[in-house]
Amino acid sequence: MLKYSSASLNESTCRDLEHQNTTEREARLIAFTLAIPTPARNFRRFCSQAASNHWLAISTVFVLVLVQFLQLPRFELVLQHPLYSGFLSSRTPPDQGFSKLYSPFADEDRVCLPKTATGAVASPSGTFNKPYQRSMTLVEEAQKVAREFDYPASELQRAIERFGEQMRDGLQRSGSTLSQIPTFVTAVPNGTEKGLYMAVDLGGTNFRVCSIQLHGNSTFSLTQSKVAIPRELMVAKTSKELFSFLAKQIEAFLKQHHEEHYEGHIRRRKTMSKGEGFKEEEIFNLGFTFSFPVQQNGINRGTLLRWTKGFDIADTVGKDVCALLQEEIDALHLPVRVAALVNDTVGTLMARSYTSPGKTGTLLGAIFGTGTNGAYVEKLSKIRKLTELNDVASYDTSTGEMIINTEWGSFDNEQAVLPTTPYDAGLDADSVNPGIQMFEKRVSGMFLGEILRRAVLSLVRNPSVPLFSDENSSLNDVHSTTNIADSSGLWRTWGLDTSFLSIAHGDESAGLRITRQALDKEYGITAASEEDAEAVKAIASAVGRRAARLSAVAIGAVVLNSEKLRESETEPVDVGVDGSLVEFYPGFEEYIREALREVPEIGEKGEKRIRIGIAKDGSGVGAALIALVAGKVNPPTEND
Numbered sequence: 331m332l333k334y335s336s337a338s339l340n341e342s343t344c345r346d347l348e349h350q351n352t353t354e355r356e357a358r359l360i361a362f363t364l365a366i367p368t369p370a371r372n373f374r375r376f377c378s379q380a381a382s383n384h385w386l387a388i389s390t391v392f393v394l395v396l397v398q399f400l401q402l403p404r405f406e407l408v409l410q411h412p413l414y415s416g417f418l419s420s421r422t423p424p425d426q427g428f429s430k431l432y433s434p435f436a437d438e439d440r441v442c443l444p445k446t447a448t449g450a451v452a453s454p455s456g457t458f459n460k461p462y463q464r465s466m467t468l469v470e471e472a473q474k475v476a477r478e479f480d481y482p483a484s485e486l487q488r489a490i491e492r493f494g495e496q497m498r499d500g501l502q503r504s505g506s507t508l509s510q511i512p513t514f515v516t517a518v519p520n521g522t523e524k525g526l527y528m529a530v531d532l533g534g535t536n537f538r539v540c541s542i543q544l545h546g547n548s549t550f551s552l553t554q555s556k557v558a559i560p561r562e563l564m565v566a567k568t569s570k571e572l573f574s575f576l577a578k579q580i581e582a583f584l585k586q587h588h589e590e591h592y593e594g595h596i597r598r599r600k601t602m603s604k605g606e607g608f609k610e611e612e613i614f615n616l617g618f619t620f621s622f623p624v625q626q627n628g629i630n631r632g633t634l635l636r637w638t639k640g641f642d643i644a645d646t647v648g649k650d651v652c653a654l655l656q657e658e659i660d661a662l663h664l665p666v667r668v669a670a671l672v673n674d675t676v677g678t679l680m681a682r683s684y685t686s687p688g689k690t691g692t693l694l695g696a697i698f699g700t701g702t703n704g705a706y707v708e709k710l711s712k713i714r715k716l717t718e719l720n721d722v723a724s725y726d727t728s729t730g731e732m733i734i735n736t737e738w739g740s741f742d743n744e745q746a747v748l749p750t751t752p753y754d755a756g757l758d759a760d761s762v763n764p765g766i767q768m769f770e771k772r773v774s775g776m777f778l779g780e781i782l783r784r785a786v787l788s789l790v791r792n793p794s795v796p797l798f799s800d801e802n803s804s805l806n807d808v809h810s811t812t813n814i815a816d817s818s819g820l821w822r823t824w825g826l827d828t829s830f831l832s833i834a835h836g837d838e839s840a841g842l843r844i845t846r847q848a849l850d851k852e853y854g855i856t857a858a859s860e861e862d863a864e865a866v867k868a869i870a871s872a873v874g875r876r877a878a879r880l881s882a883v884a885i886g887a888v889v890l891n892s893e894k895l896r897e898s899e900t901e902p903v904d905v906g907v908d909g910s911l912v913e914f915y916p917g918f919e920e921y922i923r924e925a926l927r928e929v930p931e932i933g934e935k936g937e938k939r940i941r942i943g944i945a946k947d948g949s950g951v952g953a954a955l956i957a958l959v960a961g962k963v964n965p966p967t968e969n970d
Contacts, residue, residue: 471795472865475785476872478751481879483928489747489880490929493887496741501734502714507744509737512716513676514629516726517959518683518691518707518733521548528614528666529953530580530655533621533674534639535559537576539583541614542954548685550951553587555579569646569654577658580616580666615669615961617953619677620651628723629960632671669960670953673735675705677952682906682945684955692904694888695945695952698881698918699909701739702774706888708734726962738884739770748772749876753784760823769884773877775828775911783819783826785869790820798855798862812862815854826853829914834863834870836916842867877911878921885922885940886929895936906945913944 493508500510524546531538540554557579563572622641624632630652637643646654656668679695686692696704710730716722725732742748748768757780758764758771771777789797798812819825830848837845842863849855849863885905889895894903912918919942926937945952 467794468789468796468861468865471789471792472797472868475789476868478753478785479749479869479872479876481749481876481925483925485747485749486879486883486925486928487930489742489883490887490890492747493738493741493883494891497736497887497891498712500736501708501712504715504718507740507742509735509740510713510715511626511673511735511737512713512719513626513673513705513733513735514723514725515670515676515680515733515956515959516710516729516731517962518680519955519958520689520691521684521686522546523684523955523958525958526614527954527957528580528616529619529672529950529957530576530616531619531621531674531949531953532559532576533619533949535564537579538950539579540950540954541583541587542951544684544954544958548687550684552947552950554950555583555586564641564643566643567645569643569649570658572643572646573654573658574661576655577662577664580659581662581664584664584666612665614666615957616666617670617672617677617955617957617960618652618655618668619672619674619949619953621674621949624651624671626671627719627721629670629725629956630668631723667961669957672949672953672956673705674949674952675703676733676735677948677950677956678906678908678945679705679707679733679948679952680955680959681948681952682904682943684951685945686904686906686941686943688902690902690904692906692945693892693894694885694904695906695908695948696881696885697909697948698773698775698907698911700775702770702881702884702909703736704738704884704888705733705735706892707731736884736888739767739774741769741884743768748880751781751785753781753788756784757781769880773880775909777828778831778873778877778911779826779828780824782828782831782870782873785873786826786866787820789865790814797865798858810857812855812857812859815856818854820853820855829910831870831874832915834867835874837863837867874915874918875921878915878918879925881912881918882922882925882929886926886932889936889940890929890931895932895939900939902939902941905940905942907942908945908948 496506496508497510500506500508523544526541526543529540529542531540536556536558538554538556540552543551545551559572560575563575566572618630620632622638623635625635626632631650632652634646634649634651636647652668652671659666659668675695675697677695678697679692682695683692691707694704694706696702708731710716710727710732713732713734743766745768749772754772757777758768761771772781786797789795790799798814814820819827830852833848834845837843839845841860845863845867846858846860849858849866855862889903889905892903894901907919922942923937923940926932926940927934929936932940
């Protein structure tokens with residue numbers, strides 16, 4: 331940085347300033363501030379010119395304002411230095427004198443600052459160096475919004491009781507708020523199972539094929555491939571076009587990863603005229619994860635109710651999707667049997683049960699991600715509506731149990747016990763399914779970002795709350811006026827991603843730097859202050875904590891309904907979970923546990939016995955395990 335000669339700011343110069351007029355003092359201060367390389371012999375000439383030409387001083391001030399607005403790094407320290415103590419507005423009377431102060435640029439540089447009548451250096455003042463003061467209004471208003479998401483223990487208890495009531499109602503009849511769908515899966519693995527199984531997953535625009543080798547010690551090896559579904563097949567005229575494509579992907583997978591088994595099967599098929607038939611171990615049992623609405627009436631039977639996610643093949647509606655896939659597999663003479671139709675939440679339960687430590691089977695599989703759902707093990711004697719279902723396939727009754735798919739996203743659609751804020755109400759009104767999936771709309775990742783956006787926007791639009799708004803740059807700790815771009819996601823419905831909640835809630839960086847960077851880069855909110863970030867963090871944390879406590883309602887209700895805590899005082903109650911919220915939102919599980927401890931029937935002792943563990947790949951490993959169970963119940967016959 332260019333510097334003044336120390337000779338130009340010696341003690342006599344400082345004394346001379348006491349007798350110079352105001353304009354000349356300002357000009358000299360301006361010259362130093364801009365670090366103009368003026369030699370000592372020319373400096374008095376510069377001051378004299380400034381004194382006789384106000385336009386020079388005004389122009390210099392304009393340059394300073396422009397520099398401050400653009401936040402050029404060369405001047406950042408200068409503009410914040412005490413030298414700049416409001417010289418624009420301070421007109422020091424001649425009798426107040428000046429004080430000497432070393433500048434930050436070099437030891438020999440000295441500047442002259444006004445002194446008060448008592449001799450103390452004057453406090454910084456003026457537009458550019460007003461002390462930054464926190465707005466108590468913003469703090470208080472942010473805390474007020476955050477408190478709207480409080481979910482006390484009393485409400486938690488009421489919700490658990492109602493959840494239990496709706497669980498029992500759903501087991502009695504069809505058409506209840508909680509669907510409580512029988513899956514016909516009647517056993518869970520314990521980690522000792524062995525064998526090679528297949529799984530396929532049609533969950534959207536991609537089709538995944540897997541083979542899973544179970545090692546019998548709670549571990550497994552997985553091989554997989556994935557292919558995009560051509561757009562024309564998503565809207566094909568007939569079912570055959572799509573399901574033929576899926577079967578060909580299974581064939582390609584077998585050729586690539588299990589060539590010996592595939593070729594061996596083809597050779598044996600050529601000898602069928604000798605009546606040798608097939609042996610059970612020569613056939614792959616396959617679990618079919620089909621993530622579309624179906625009416626399931628058997629472990630490998632399910633009728634498509636409607637397409638979603640961009641698929642529209644009218645010919646398929648009302649048909650058994652397992653039978654459609656099996657037909658195309660048989661047409662290619664593949665050694666594969668569609669053994670089970672799989673829901674990914676049920677798969678989560680199965681995957682956790684296989685990999686969980688100890689011999690205790692898993693009670694509940696739960697997903698807390700983009701959506702939320704749970705599947706749990708229920709006593710067959712409680713599933714009264716099984717007798718009402720038409721055309722139900724046979725199922726194993728020896729275990730006395732069956733896994734139930736709760737579809738708990740629809741819990742309390744009546745909103746008798748669910749907490750509701752104006753932000754929840756607005757989100758529901760603008761959703762594609764108002765009045766439906768009310769529990770999911772308060773818990774799942776698809777909706778939490780939108781809840782936060784609406785809560786933050788309520789403060790932005792309140793003229794009395796200074797969130798993301800400054801009268802001038804001196805009111806902001808980064809000394810630049812905050813701005814929200816017109817294209818910011820803050821202005822758009824669904825414009826704020828739920829991942830931002832994790833960023834804000836977990837931010838422990840100095841000055842909440844990470845949150846402020848995210849606001850800038852992802853949402854076009856530039857120069858957000860630390861106080862702005864604190865307000866956003868407080869609300870984000872409140873939204874996330876409420877979601878976790880509501881998640882505890884579902885978990886707690888299932889645990890209490892099972893009576894597992896009463897049956898034994900030592901055995902753990904195992905819960906498998908999956909999803910981005912439970913994996914990546916900081917402290918999500920601890921918030922769940924905090925809520926469980928507040929439930930009188932669980933308490934601290936019961937909460938410690940609830941073992942929560944991550945269960946990955948329910949649509950892959952879980953589907954293969956369901957195929958294993960299904961194969962034991964309905965082994966393949968010795969024919970084509």
